[in-house]
Amino acid sequence: MWKPDREGAIPLYRQIADHLQEMIVHGEYPPGSPLPSERKLAELYGVNRSTVVLAYAELRSLGLVESRPGSKTQVSSSWTQADSRTPEWHRYAENGGFLPNLPFLRRIRDALALDGTIIDFASGKLSTDLSPIREINDIMHGCSYHPDNGSDVSQGFPPLREALADFLERYRGIRTTASSILITSGSQQSLYLISQCLLSPGDAIAVETPSFTRSLSMFQSAGLRIYPLPMDENGVRPEGIRKLYSRYRIKMLFVNPNFQNPTGTLLQADRRKLLLDTASELGLPIVEDDPLSLTAYNTDYPPPIKAEDASSSTLYIGSFSKIAAAGLRIGWIVAPKSVIARLADARRQMDMGFSVIPQQIAAAFIESPLFQPHMERLRGQLQLKLDTLVEALHRHMGGLVQFSVPQGGMHLWCKVVPEIHDGKFLDEALKRGVAFVPGSLYGAESGYMRLTYARPQVGQIEEGVIKLAEALRAVVE
Amino acid sequence: MWKPDREGAIPLYRQIADHLQEMIVHGEYPPGSPLPSERKLAELYGVNRSTVVLAYAELRSLGLVESRPGSKTQVSSSWTQADSRTPEWHRYAENGGFLPNLPFLRRIRDALALDGTIIDFASGKLSTDLSPIREINDIMHGCSYHPDNGSDVSQGFPPLREALADFLERYRGIRTTASSILITSGSQQSLYLISQCLLSPGDAIAVETPSFTRSLSMFQSAGLRIYPLPMDENGVRPEGIRKLYSRYRIKMLFVNPNFQNPTGTLLQADRRKLLLDTASELGLPIVEDDPLSLTAYNTDYPPPIKAEDASSSTLYIGSFSKIAAAGLRIGWIVAPKSVIARLADARRQMDMGFSVIPQQIAAAFIESPLFQPHMERLRGQLQLKLDTLVEALHRHMGGLVQFSVPQGGMHLWCKVVPEIHDGKFLDEALKRGVAFVPGSLYGAESGYMRLTYARPQVGQIEEGVIKLAEALRAVVE
Secondary structure, eight states, X not given: OOOOOTTSSSOHHHHHHHHHHHHHHTXXXXXXXXXXXXXXXXXXXXXXXXXXXXXXHHHHHTTSEEEOTTSOEEEOTTOXXXXXXXXXXXXXXXXXXXXXXXXXXXXXXXXHHHOTTSEESSOOOOOGGGSOHHHHHHHHHHOOOOGXXXXXXXXXXXXXXXXXXXXXXXXXXXXXXXXXXXXXXXXXXXXXXXXXXXXXXXXXXXXXXXXXXXXXXXXXHTTOEEEEEEEETTEEOGGGHHHHHHHHOEEEEEEOOSSOTTTOOOOOHXXXXXXXXXXXXXXXXXXXXXXXXXXXXSSOOOOOGGGGOTTSOEEEEEESTTTSOGGGOOEEEEOOHHHHHHHHHHHHHHTSOOOHHHHHHHHHHHHSTTHHHHHHHHHHHHHHHHHHHHHHXXXXXXXXXXXXXXXXXXXXXXXXXXXOOHHHHHHHHHHTTEEOEXXXXXXXXXXXEEEEOSSSOHHHHHXXXXXXXXXXXXXXO | OOOOXXXXXSOHHHHHHHHHHHHHHTTSSOTTOBOOOHHHHHHHHTOOHHHHHHHHHHHHHXXXXXXXXXXXXXXXXXXXXXXXXXXXXXXXXXOSSOOOOOHHHHHHHHHHHHOTTSEESSOOOOOXXXXXXXXXXXXXXXXXXXXXXXXXXXXXXXXXXXXXXXXXXXXXXXXXXXXXXEEESSHHHHHXXXXXXXXXXXXXXXXXXXXXXXXXXXXXXXXXEEEEEEEETTEEOGGGHHHXXXXXXXXEXXXXXXXXXXXXXXXXXXXXXXHHHHHHHHTOOEEEEOSSGGGOSSSOOOOOGGGGOXXXXXXXXXXXXXXXXGGGOOEEEEXXXXXXXXXXHHHXXXXXXXXXXXXXXXXXXXXXTTHHHHHHHHHHHHHHHHHHXXXXXXXXHBTTEEXXXXXXXXXXXXXXXXXXXXXXXXXXXXXXXXXXXXXXXXXXXXXXXXXXXXXXXXXXXXXXXXXXXXHHHHHHO
16 A cells, blocks of 8 residues: 655655545546545554645645535546546446445444454454464465366366365265355355345345344345344244245245354254255245354264255355365355256356366365364364353353353354443444454344454453453443 | 266166266255256266166156156156155246346357367467466465455455556556455456446446447346447447437446457547547446457557546456466456445455455466566467468458458457358357357347457367358358
């Protein structure tokens, strides 16, 4: 990013004015568009606010920017030649079906991006030390790129699909073949493809509540009507499906049965069976999102619904992002051939598939002897972080929070006992250098928080909880 | 892919029956879905058709499949347990906005996938010997993966955006900054994002005709009304824009000014200026697709519209796929900051961005001393292929085709002089082992073909033209 040169002969305010002028002239800030506030620019360039005030004054004198009292500085709408108009970009940006992402998420993201020292219980990401960095680098350095490997792979690189078919049988008990697998750029794209290609605007779907997907604007952007599937500490309660189906003509069920995001719950075996039986009796598709099952701490891997589904009712979604290398951005969908063909065809219109290189690396990694030891280490480390978090919560927030301890995954779901305002609690926490995600983002009632313990270092966890306790006290008082 | 074991003790038909049974039971072919024809399966598994007939008979006797006389074999709708139904997947697959891709394209793709010996004037891809394979491998083996590089890069890996800002200034005369660049998974995704996020269903756009984008179902899928911008041998004719604008309230112009796909034309300087002046007078955005300008054979790189656009009217799209490494799948959009922010935000809902690894490689490649020599070699080789093609057309199809010789790129646009049926000509050509794309796919009238000369070997080109001449004679007679 551009920064003014503090050693140079040109005064800082001039450098900033020149840089802004260049951005305006080259169209980054079109005529009529707002410019950053003085405070924000000062922060960005690491200068005093008075320097920015001078820079803006300079640009005003050139007729490039204008500011009215009490309002923001903006690019003059008249600075270009008289017979030339700029498209009304703000109007164009309001088009299309995509709703903006939620403000809570933006606030958290912005805070984390600005301040690297925040203790991060918000991101669903592995900490660096849990990522198989050496393994991925070793594999990448042994990979060989060839352009014909990457030609026409809108369904995904065939050797990765073969490797995944073996992987799914071995680790998940799912018997499938490469032709029934679509490689995606992560679970987000899997859900996007399903909601855009297999459903139409106005269709009704049922989604676990609370649920990770409630935090996505994706379903709303696709024009879907969303009905809640109630949950308790044993996962989703399938009894209500039949009523939802007959009342709202539900078209699809979205579930995340293993160490659910955000609640950490594991769907119990009898419910799993009832869910599948009900869906297959109604001819109702289940989208089973299963990114975390391989993290099970002390138990066997919980079986997926897909493995027991003889009626082809389940679309199974998985990903490497939460268990191995988020930077590869590899996910997959397992579905009947006709569904896969449809999704792969639609994808040609979206992005024609993506680079083969991360797919080669992922295939080599799951087939290598490095994968199993990585997973064992990961399970152990996540359990250690969870234990540390639980102990710290008991010590510093005993009586203030209530939770069940998950058996795998990376999410601890906490009820906050005192009555609070979610947004204020989050603000106080961010101010003290700790981030979490308010439960309301997932469709829960107010007063819950998701503490995700994969990202902070073990040594930061207790400190993070202490800060949380302080923040909570600050809003309660 | 699964193949029967010819050395094994189990008869081939039994192996095939077992394999199909497994696919049916595991949901690849849901109840009621059609199975491949006997002929197709025989081809796929490399067995006699009678073997497949036996395999299907076996499955029929188990009640797993059923066939009525004169119709296809299908999975029995009743083979699963009585109280279980399969979702009507074919209905789900009809949902959503995505139209299926065009049958001509599928036919060509299927033919190329089945038979590797076809001389390929259809694909817009570099031949293997023109791809910088060694360069990409060397760079990849020197790259270092780190998961935090890949975190939250829905706008694209920052060092790649920085490198591209330099690249665009150096090679394209475009002055911009990293914050005005969005990295995409190729031009296809760039166009998809623009059509989905900056336009709404029912909006009118104007597109060069013929044009590559007419072969995409993407705009139709987005519900856009498409009006043609007429072209001649000097590129698009901008005079008609004003009329289109007042008559149909055109919202956006799509142009591909340099060595256009499919016509190979170069938009002349005075028209370039008139196009930009008209658009900026009307406040009308121009989407400038520029994947091939760096291949200019004997001239300077033609300047992009974006470089002369002081009114911020241009969204500039570029890509590495046609000039370097298609397997990286890296494209970009240069646009005003507010537009980039909107597209990056929408992208979080689609795929959250893609793997950082190909982005690291691309950044290192354009910054390395390997890039310039690669481009020089590529330009020389493309010119050699073009010269070879032009000579062969004169020798073997003189009088049968008419064309202008392009000054860069990879597309030669031919008018076929005798009156023909596009589809029949294509069929005859594929039968003889040569592929091209009929011009009608790009919105041209019947009787044109696009010969893309980047993919075949120099030594194959004359043979390909001889086959084309034979195919043409076969349809004319």
